[in-house]
Amino acid sequence: MFIPGGATLPGPQAPRSTQGGAGGFSVAQISPPEADYRPCQPPRRLQKTRMDLDLDYPAISDLRKRAKKRIPHFAWEYLDSATGEETTKTRNEADLDRVLFTPGILRGEVAADLRTTLLGRDYPLPFGIAPVGMSGMIWPGAEMTLAALAERLGIPYGLSTVACHLPETVSPHIDKQGWFQLYPTRDTDVRRDILRRAKDCGFHTLVLTADIPAAARRERQRRAHLNQPMKVTPGILAQVAMRPEWALGTLRHGRPRLRLMEDYARTLANRPDGSLDSTKHMGYLLRTVPDWDYLAETQAEWDGPVIVKGVMDPGDAVRMRDCGVAAAWVSNHSGRQFDASPSSVSVLPSIRAAVGPDYPLIFDSGSRSGLDIVRAIALGADFVMLGRAFHYGLGAFGAKGAAHVAHILTEDIVSTLGQMGVRRPVDARACLAPSQVFPPAGPFSVPDTGLQNTSMPKTA
Numbered sequence: 001m002f003i004p005g006g007a008t009l010p011g012p013q014a015p016r017s018t019q020g021g022a023g024g025f026s027v028a029q030i031s032p033p034e035a036d037y038r039p040c041q042p043p044r045r046l047q048k049t050r051m052d053l054d055l056d057y058p059a060i061s062d063l064r065k066r067a068k069k070r071i072p073h074f075a076w077e078y079l080d081s082a083t084g085e086e087t088t089k090t091r092n093e094a095d096l097d098r099v100l101f102t103p104g105i106l107r108g109e110v111a112a113d114l115r116t117t118l119l120g121r122d123y124p125l126p127f128g129i130a131p132v133g134m135s136g137m138i139w140p141g142a143e144m145t146l147a148a149l150a151e152r153l154g155i156p157y158g159l160s161t162v163a164c165h166l167p168e169t170v171s172p173h174i175d176k177q178g179w180f181q182l183y184p185t186r187d188t189d190v191r192r193d194i195l196r197r198a199k200d201c202g203f204h205t206l207v208l209t210a211d212i213p214a215a216a217r218r219e220r221q222r223r224a225h226l227n228q229p230m231k232v233t234p235g236i237l238a239q240v241a242m243r244p245e246w247a248l249g250t251l252r253h254g255r256p257r258l259r260l261m262e263d264y265a266r267t268l269a270n271r272p273d274g275s276l277d278s279t280k281h282m283g284y285l286l287r288t289v290p291d292w293d294y295l296a297e298t299q300a301e302w303d304g305p306v307i308v309k310g311v312m313d314p315g316d317a318v319r320m321r322d323c324g325v326a327a328a329w330v331s332n333h334s335g336r337q338f339d340a341s342p343s344s345v346s347v348l349p350s351i352r353a354a355v356g357p358d359y360p361l362i363f364d365s366g367s368r369s370g371l372d373i374v375r376a377i378a379l380g381a382d383f384v385m386l387g388r389a390f391h392y393g394l395g396a397f398g399a400k401g402a403a404h405v406a407h408i409l410t411e412d413i414v415s416t417l418g419q420m421g422v423r424r425p426v427d428a429r430a431c432l433a434p435s436q437v438f439p440p441a442g443p444f445s446v447p448d449t450g451l452q453n454t455s456m457p458k459t460a
C-alpha cells in the first residue's frame with residue numbers, strides 16, 4: 001500500500017493486540033490514522049490536531065457544514081441530494097432516530113468490543129465505506145484516499161463502477177479490503193471484462209447494485225446543471241473558482257470522468273456497428289435492468305462472494321439466500337432513487353426475521369453516527385456501510401476529515417454501548433426500548449419495532 005507520509009499510528013491489527021483479555025479497547029487505541037494520502041491533505045493552516053477536530057467538529061453534521069463551503073455547488077448537490085421531495089432521505093434519518101434503547105445501570109465496567117466477522121473475514125469495526133460514483137468529483141482523489149483509509153483501518157471500501165478512477169489506479173492503495181461494485185452492464189462481454197479486471201486488481205468481493213431499475217429524476221442535480229459528461233460552462237467555472245483547494249486538487253488528479261466506462265465506450269465505438277457517440281454508448285452500456293438470470297450469470301462469472309445491494313423486500317432476501325448470494329445489502333440508495341420507499345431501517349427487522357439469524361445482512365441509508373450503526377445492528381444488520389458521511393469528511397478536511405469520520409463513528413459506538421452497559425453492538429438488541437423489542441436470540445419472528453405501522457412494506 002502506498003503511504004507517502006509513513007504510518008505513525010497503529011494499523012487495523014494493532015488495536016486487537018492491545019485489547020484486554022475480554023477483547024475490549026479504548027477509543028484512543030482505535031483512533032484512525034491522521035492522513036494517509038498526502039496529495040489530498042489540506043494545506044498546513046487547515047491541518048488541525050485530532051483534539052482540535054474533536055472540539056470544533058465533534059459530529060458528522062459539523063463536517064457536512066464545512067464541506068458545503070469547500071465543494072463546488074454542482075458537486076455538493078450531487079453528493080447531498082436525493083430524488084423528488086427527498087422524503088425518503090428524510091425518512092431514513094427520522095426512522096433511525098425512532099429506534100430507542102433503555103439505558104443500562106449498575107452493570108459495572110464493560111469494555112466495548114467492536115470486532116465482527118462478515119463473510120469469513122474479521123473486521124475491527126462494524127462499518128465500512130459504501131461505493132459512491134464520481135467520488136473524485138466530490139473531492140479530488142477521493143477513491144485513493146478512502147481506499148487507503150479503509151486499508152489502514154481494516155474496514156471494507158466499495159469501489160463504484162462509475163468511480164472517477166480505474167480499479168488499476170485504486171488497487172495499489174487497497175490490499176485486502178476492496179469490494180468492487182458492479183452496475184449491471186447490458187453488454188455481457190463488458191461485464192465479464194470488468195469482473196476480470198476487478199479480480200486481477202485484488203477486489204475480492206463483488207457487490208451487484210440492483211436498485212436502479214429506472215433513472216431517477218434527481219431534481220437538485222438538474223437544477224445544478226450536472227450532466228455527464230460535464231459541460232464546462234462559465235457558471236461551472238465560476239463555482240470552481242470559488243473553491244481553490246478543490247480546483248488545485250482536480251488539476252492534480254485530472255478532470256472527473258467515468259474512466260472505466262470510457263474504456264468500453266471507446267472499444268465499442270470502434271466495432272463495425274459502433275455508430276453511437278461515446279456518451280450514448282456509456283448510457284447504453286451501463287443501463288440494463290438485471291433479473292434473477294442476470295444475477296446467476298454474474299455469480300457464475302465471479303470467483304468469490306457476491307452481495308446484492310438495494311434489497312428492501314424480505315421475499316427477495318430469502319430468494320437470494322437460497323440462490324447462494326453471500327449477503328443481502330439492505331438499502332434504498334439513500335433516497336436517491338425512489339421517493340416513496342420505506343426507510344431502510346424500517347424493513348430491517350422483517351428481512352432479518354425472514355432470512356433467519358445467520359444470513360449476513362449489510363445495511364445502509366441515513367446513518368450519521370455510531371448510534372445509528374448500533375441501531376441498525378440492533379434491528380438485525382451484521383454490518384453497516386456509509387456513503388455520504390465519509391465524503392462530508394473528505395470535503396471538510398480531505399484525508400484527515402475522512403479519518404475523523406471513522407473516529408467519530410467509533411467513539412460514538414463505544415459511548416452508545418457504554419450507556420447500555422453492553423459490550424458488543426449486537427448486545428444492544430436486548431436493550432431495545434419496550435415498543436421496539438427485537439428478539440435477542442432463538443427463532444426470529446417479525447418484531448414489533450413500532451416502525452412497522454407507518455412504513456413497513458407489504459411483502460408477497
Ligand SMILES: Cc1cc2nc3c(=O)[nH]c(=O)nc-3n(C[C@H](O)[C@H](O)[C@H](O)COP(=O)(O)O)c2cc1C
Pocket residue numbers: 078079080130131132133134160161162163181209309331333334336364365366367385386387388389
Ligand atoms: C453521491 C452518491 C453516489 C452514489 N453512487 C453509488 C454508486 O455508484 N453505486 C452504488 O451502488 N451506490 C451508490 N450510492 C449509494 C451508496 O452506496 C450508499 O447506498 C448510500 O450512500 C448510503 O447512504 P448514506 O449516504 O446515507 O450513508 C451513491 C450515494 C451517493 C450519496
